[in-house]
Structure formats: structure tokens, C-alpha cells
Amino acid sequence: xxxxxxxxxxxxxxxxxxxxxxxxxxxxxxxxxxxxxxxxxxxxxxxxxxxxxxxxxxxxxxxxxxxxxxxxxxxxxxxxxxxxxxxxxxxxxxxxxxxxxxxxxxxxxxxxxxxxxxxxxxxxxxxxxxxxxxxxxxxxxxxxxxxxxxxxxxxxxxxxxxxxxxxxxxxxxxxxxxxxxxxxxxxxxxxxxxxxxxxxxxxxxxxxxxxxxxxxxxxxxxxxxxxxxxxxxxxxxxxxxxxxxxxxxxxxxxxxxxxxxxxxxxxxxxxxxxxxxxxxxxxxxxxxxxxxxxxxxxxxxxxxxxxxxxxxxxxxxxxxxxxxxxxxxxxxxxxxxxxxx
Ligand code: SF4
Ligand code: SF4
Numbered sequence: 001x002x003x004x005x006x007x008x009x010x011x012x013x014x015x016x017x018x019x020x021x022x023x024x025x026x027x028x029x030x031x032x033x034x035x036x037x038x039x040x041x042x043x044x045x046x047x048x049x050x051x052x053x054x055x056x057x058x059x060x061x062x063x064x065x066x067x068x069x070x071x072x073x074x075x076x077x078x079x080x081x082x083x084x085x086x087x088x089x090x091x092x093x094x095x096x097x098x099x100x101x102x103x104x105x106x107x108x109x110x111x112x113x114x115x116x117x118x119x120x121x122x123x124x125x126x127x128x129x130x131x132x133x134x135x136x137x138x139x140x141x142x143x144x145x146x147x148x149x150x151x152x153x154x155x156x157x158x159x160x161x162x163x164x165x166x167x168x169x170x171x172x173x174x175x176x177x178x179x180x181x182x183x184x185x186x187x188x189x190x191x192x193x194x195x196x197x198x199x200x201x202x203x204x205x206x207x208x209x210x211x212x213x214x215x216x217x218x219x220x221x222x223x224x225x226x227x228x229x230x231x232x233x234x235x236x237x238x239x240x241x242x243x244x245x246x247x248x249x250x251x252x253x254x255x256x257x258x259x260x261x262x263x264x265x266x267x268x269x270x271x272x273x274x275x276x277x278x279x280x281x282x283x284x285x286x287x288x289x290x291x292x293x294x295x296x297x298x299x300x301x302x303x304x305x306x307x308x309x310x311x312x313x314x315x316x317x318x319x320x321x322x323x324x325x326x327x328x329x330x331x332x333x334x335x336x337x338x339x340x341x
Contacts, residue, residue, distance in 0.1 A: 002177055002180060003189035005186060023038060023089040024089070025090070025092065027052050035054050036052055051095060051138065055320065059089070060102070064267055065268055066265050067118070069082060070265070070266070094129070096150060098318070100154050103154055103155040104314055105119075107306075127157045128158070129179070132151040134150075141209075142317035142319060142332060153170070163193060166193075213336065216339050220338055221304040230293075233329070237291045241272035244321075247318075252272065253269060253271050302314040
């Protein structure tokens with residue numbers, strides 16, 4: 001693994017330089033929010049920020065995308081697949097929990113049996129550069145309860161750790177190493193910096209204040225599809241979908257056709273299991289009759305079905321659903337309550 005040192009005040013300039021010849025997605029200030037956006041000329045990437053409002057999953061799995069186009073000809077209907085020519089890109093400034101979310105999403109979109117060419121094309125061309133959480137930003141962070149760590153390397157190509165006056169840059173993958181030459185002359189890092197990083201890592205872990213028994217509830221979920229507990233969590237839910245749209249690991253989508261005259265396109269769009277329409281069948285029958293069934297599905301999918309299928313819970317502990325739910329439904333409390341049953 002290659003390691004280099006980046007001066008603190010040089011990092012934003014380095015990222016802007018890279019954006020001259022590669023697509024760069026970075027956190028930027030947008031009114032009251034910090035959002036991941038494509039870095040356009042004149043835009044300033046944030047290197048000091050707590051966390052972003054949006055999770056960066058949309059760069060590999062956009063909110064809406066065209067899958068294919070079709071048109072009517074004299075020979076009948078013809079299809080034209082839309083194959084995007086993905087550009088070389090850098091996704092800069094993701095937190096370690098998001099980097100880990102891509103490892104979980106790969107199970108869905110890059111499975112040996114089901115290859116999602118749209119997701120894979122962008123994913124393969126993108127270098128993920130993470131900023132380690134030397135100080136986990138929120139009391140709602142619980143990454144250590146779900147297999148993560150505030151300074152985890154999992155899922156990143158490059159990890160930057162703020163050591164005070166410099167960043168330690170660790171280039172973890174061949175894709176990450178290709179960025180070294182684009183970053184200018186960087187000093188090699190000496191071993192003393194590793195020791196400093198380890199100290200910070202231990203402190204960062206202790207700064208995580210929220211702990212939940214996420215790995216203990218599966219046996220209960222396995223046995224309790226029908227349990228009065230499910231009547232207790234959904235009552236205040238507005239079905240707004242905020243928790244699913246902002247979640248870095250939620251990945252459900254709908255596929256619809258839009259037709260105009262002799263032409264049409266097939267699009268896929270993010271969908272949410274919190275919506276009653278999500279399971280509405282053409283006949284009008286809806287197997288999930290109330291928000292109770294929808295909330296049970298959300299919990300079951302993250303803490304049982306995903307574990308059954310892929311061996312990990314589908315939550316990276318970012319706390320975003322906790323912070324942004326308009327009625328304060330807290331997934332940490334639900335998991336903790338289940339663990340006591
Ligand atoms: S804390 Fe909430 S938003 Fe974050 S990964 Fe877990 S379920 Fe998704
Ligand atoms: S954010 Fe809260 S209110 Fe909205 S769907 Fe999720 S749990 Fe329900």
C-alpha cells in the first residue's frame with residue numbers, strides 16, 4: 001500500500017485540479033445543506049464538514065435513469081439499449097460508512113447471477129476517496145454496532161486521515177494508486193504517522209456514543225413475523241419515504257414506461273417500501289395493507305433478509321434516518337426494543 005502526506009491547506013486545491021480532467025463528485029455547501037455534487041469550475045469542495053444530507057449512492061444508482069428506448073418502425077417495435085459511456089470519476093470525501101455501503105450494494109447490483117450493467121459501469125470507473133471520521137460527527141452515529149468503524153478502510157480506494165496539520169493518504173487499491181500522479185508531488189509518509197493514526201482510531205471508536213444490539217435480533221426476527229410488537233412502531237409514520245431515500249443502503253426501484261407517439265423509454269426510479277404504492281398490484285390488491293406491514297418489511301429487510309442472503313445487516317449506522325425522520329422514529333430504539341423481547 002502506498003502512503004503519502006498531504007498538507008491540510010493543499011487538499012481542496014488538489015481536488016479542484018483533479019476535476020480539470022476527471023469528473024469529481026464532492027461535498028459542497030448548498031444553502032443550509034452539505035450535498036454531494038459534481039464539482040463544476042468555480043465550486044469549492046468542502047474538506048471540513050460533519051456529514052452530507054444526501055448519501056452518495058445516486059452516483060452509481062441515480063434517482064431516475066433511462067434503461068432503454070423503443071420506437072415503432074415499419075418492421076414493428078424496435079428496442080435500443082441505452083449504454084452510458086461512464087466517465088473516469090472520483091467520488092471524494094465520503095465517510096467510511098458510505099464507502100462500506102457500496103460494498104453492501106455490490107451484493108445487489110453486481111451479483112454473479114444478476115449483473116446491473118448501469119451500476120457496474122459507473123462503479124468500475126469511480127475512485128472512492130474517503131475522509132476518515134477522526135471525530136465521529138453525530139451522537140446518532142452507530143457504525144461500530146453494524147460491522148463498521150469510524151476509520152474503516154472497507155470499500156475505499158483511498159483513505160485520508162486528518163492528523164492535525166497534514167492528511168495521511170493511504171492508497172489502498174490499484175484504482176486508488178492511479179490518483180497519486182494526479183495529486184502532484186506528495187511526500188512519502190513515515191511510520192510515525194501510522195502510530196498517530198492508530199491512536200486517533202482508538203479515540204474515534206470511543207467517541208461513538210450510540211450502540212445497538214443489531215447483530216442479536218435476527219433469531220427473534222426469524223421466529224416472529226406475526227407478533228404484536230409490529231403494531232407498536234408504525235403509528236406515527238407519515239410514509240414520507242425520507243428514511244429510505246436518504247439511506248445509503250436502500251436500493252429499491254420501480255420500472256415504468258413512458259410513451260410519446262411512436263417512441264418511448266423505459267426508466268427506473270427510486271422507490272420506497274414505505275409507500276403503499278410500492279406493493280400495489282395491477283388488480284388493485286395490495287398484500288401490505290397498512291404501514292405496519294411496511295415498517296415490518298423495512299426492519300426485516302435490513303436485519304433479517306439481507307443477513308440471510310448476504311451475511312451482513314443492510315445498515316451502516318450513519319444515523320441519517322434517525323436525524324431526518326419528521327416524526328422522530330428511531331431505528332436504534334426499535335432494534336433495542338426488539339432485543340429485549
Ligand atoms: S442508520 Fe438509517 S439511513 Fe443509515 S444505513 Fe442505517 S437504516 Fe440506512
Ligand atoms: S422518515 Fe419517518 S415518517 Fe417518513 S417514512 Fe420513514 S419512518 Fe415514516
